[in-house]
Amino acid sequence: MPTANGSLRFRLxxxxxxxxxxxxxxxxELVSRSGIVNVVLFPPPSVVAVAMLEWVKSGQxxxxxxxxxxxxxxxxxxxxxxxxxxxxxxxxxxxFSSLFSPLFHLLxxxxxxxxxxIVILWFGLSEAGKFFLVFWxxxxxxxxxxxxxxxxxxxxxxxxALTLGTPQRKLLREIIFPGALPYIVVGLRTAVxxxxxxxxxxELAGAFAGIVxxxxxxxxxxxxxxVMGGLVVLGAMSFIADRTFASLAQRFVWWR
Amino acid sequence: MTxxxxxxxxxxxxxxxxxxxxxxxxxxxxxxxxxxxxVFETPKGQVIAADRVSFQVCRGEFMCILGPSxxxxxxxxNSIAGFETPFEGSVSVAGHLVTSPGPDRGMVFQQxxxxxxxxxxxxxxxxxxxxxxxxxxxVEITNTLIEMVGLVRFADAYPHTLxxxxxxxxxxxxxxxxxxxxxxxxxxxxxxxAQTRVLMQEHLLKLWAQIRTTVVFVTHDVDEALFLxxxxxxxxxxxGRIKCDLxxxxxxxxxxxxxxxxxxxxxxxxxxxxIRTASLLAFEQQGAVSK
Numbered sequence: 001m002p003t004a005n006g007s008l009r010f011r012l013x014x015x016x017x018x019x020x021x022x023x024x025x026x027x028x029e030l031v032s033r034s035g036i037v038n039v040v041l042f043p044p045p046s047v048v049a050v051a052m053l054e055w056v057k058s059g060q061x062x063x064x065x066x067x068x069x070x071x072x073x074x075x076x077x078x079x080x081x082x083x084x085x086x087x088x089x090x091x092x093x094x095x096f097s098s099l100f101s102p103l104f105h106l107l108x109x110x111x112x113x114x115x116x117x118i119v120i121l122w123f124g125l126s127e128a129g130k131f132f133l134v135f136w137x138x139x140x141x142x143x144x145x146x147x148x149x150x151x152x153x154x155x156x157x158x159x160x161a162l163t164l165g166t167p168q169r170k171l172l173r174e175i176i177f178p179g180a181l182p183y184i185v186v187g188l189r190t191a192v193x194x195x196x197x198x199x200x201x202x203e204l205a206g207a208f209a210g211i212v213x214x215x216x217x218x219x220x221x222x223x224x225x226x227v228m229g230g231l232v233v234l235g236a237m238s239f240i241a242d243r244t245f246a247s248l249a250q251r252f253v254w255w256r
Numbered sequence: 257m258t259x260x261x262x263x264x265x266x267x268x269x270x271x272x273x274x275x276x277x278x279x280x281x282x283x284x285x286x287x288x289x290x291x292x293x294x295v296f297e298t299p300k301g302q303v304i305a306a307d308r309v310s311f312q313v314c315r316g317e318f319m320c321i322l323g324p325s326x327x328x329x330x331x332x333x334n335s336i337a338g339f340e341t342p343f344e345g346s347v348s349v350a351g352h353l354v355t356s357p358g359p360d361r362g363m364v365f366q367q368x369x370x371x372x373x374x375x376x377x378x379x380x381x382x383x384x385x386x387x388x389x390x391x392x393x394x395v396e397i398t399n400t401l402i403e404m405v406g407l408v409r410f411a412d413a414y415p416h417t418l419x420x421x422x423x424x425x426x427x428x429x430x431x432x433x434x435x436x437x438x439x440x441x442x443x444x445x446x447x448x449x450a451q452t453r454v455l456m457q458e459h460l461l462k463l464w465a466q467i468r469t470t471v472v473f474v475t476h477d478v479d480e481a482l483f484l485x486x487x488x489x490x491x492x493x494x495x496g497r498i499k500c501d502l503x504x505x506x507x508x509x510x511x512x513x514x515x516x517x518x519x520x521x522x523x524x525x526x527x528x529x530x531i532r533t534a535s536l537l538a539f540e541q542q543g544a545v546s547k
Contacts, residue, residue: 160369164383165359178373255372
């Protein structure tokens with residue numbers, strides 16, 4: 001019977017995917033403890049878990065998490081606001097596009113990480129420098145997707161709005177912005193990932209707290225368990241941010 | 257339905273807008289297209305889309321512009337809508353020179369062009385809202401139009417969940433919500449299947465019998481033109497010119513059975529001949545261009 005077969009296969013897949021991570025962890029534990037590898041450089045997950053627990057207990061984890069989250073949020077929000085605003089201007093008004101697009105296209109391909117040295121010269125090890133790096137990465141991504149989104153708004157919708165008596169000043173809010181929103185949201189989601197890349201660069205360049213800063217310090221002390229624990233936290237943060245954003249996007253662009 | 261006519265006439269500044277067609281006088285000209293030429297700049301050079309086109313449409317008249325594709329009929333319609341600026345000549349509606357699109361000239365396109373982020377109700381309410389009408393009026397006219405186009409059950413649905421015919425009914429209702437004095441229609445049923453198209457034509461005539469706006473309807477379908485119009489303007493291509501201006505002396509209200517009327521058959525024959533010559537010309541020219 002095909003249906004029973006189908007549901008059986010479905011359940012099998014569910015069980016296998018549920019086992020995927022535990023099997024990986026067990027293998028890792030076995031390999032680490034078998035003596036094939038150097039246990040100091042390649043600690044088993046149990047050691048990593050203990051290191052993470054101590055990190056939380058010391059109270060340091062809360063501080064690190066707060067700093068990192070704060071940097072990402074400030075940089076992301078400001079980059080997104082400015083990126084979307086400039087994208088609407090350059091996408092909608094050719095004069096702005098002629099003025100800004102060549103400059104932005106020149107600056108955009110430079111990897112944000114390459115700005116670390118100049119940011120240290122300008123801002124020292126202050127928080128402003130970290131915000132700036134995240135902002136820089138987010139801004140160009142959001143600008144480009146907004147610019148394209150505005151240009152790709154269905155001309156038919158604009159014409160319909162004009163024959164219905166929409167004044168030019170309302171056209172932007174009523175038609176152009178919602179019309180470009182699907183593109184803007186895609187840009188914002190890409191920028192969520194980019195803001196974490198730039199966070200890594202910003203904290204490695206010199207900081208006094210933060211998840212990546214903690215990884216860096218632990219590496220210098222050869223606390224490999226702590227290093228791996230930091231990676232786990234960074235992965236989890238990035239994952240949660242992306243998932244949250246995806247579900248928000250669903251709500252912003254409800255008609256898709 | 258009577259409700260709509262009430263709303264329509266109450267607020268209408270000019271009661272003549274609902275005058276029956278038989279009372280038309282020469283000073284009742286609503287649309288005046290005067291010697292209009294429209295030129296497009298293309299990479300291959302200039303193309304004359306419309307060549308010294310002149311015609312007038314009386315208030316309350318239903319006129320069809322009939323012609324093969326590429327004859328410039330949509331371009332002429334766009335110049336009335338205010339989307340195309342004539343190279344020479346002028347277009348005026350109700351005595352005012354047309355310079356830009358406006359809510360007095362409602363336009364229904366081949367694509368419904370509904371705002372996908374708005375429900376049926378919000379789409380229909382859009383025009384009156386943009387014109388700053390008070391909330392009570394917006395709600396009233398929206399509800400009436402939803403009822404008139406038969407979409408009460410879908411009032412809160414989003415456009416992508418509706419069929420093509422339903423979407424086009426929403427587009428029509430959305431334009432009518434502004435109570436335009438002129439209704440411009442650019443092959444509005446061209447993308448629909450044959451059965452739906454016929455139903456939509458009947459629906460349009462029923463609505464028009466009540467509101468009696470001036471209609472300019474662009475189509476390449478002879479049957480559609482003869483079924484709907486008081487008057488048919490036949491255009492030929494390359495450059496777009498008016499070839500013939502025909503009255504359609506068929507009685508109203510019309511049903512699909514009118515296609516069996518000898519007068520209809522005679523007119524259809526005449527139109528088909530004219531269209532055929534025009535299409536052949538266009539066909540040969542397009543062939544010549546592609547060589």
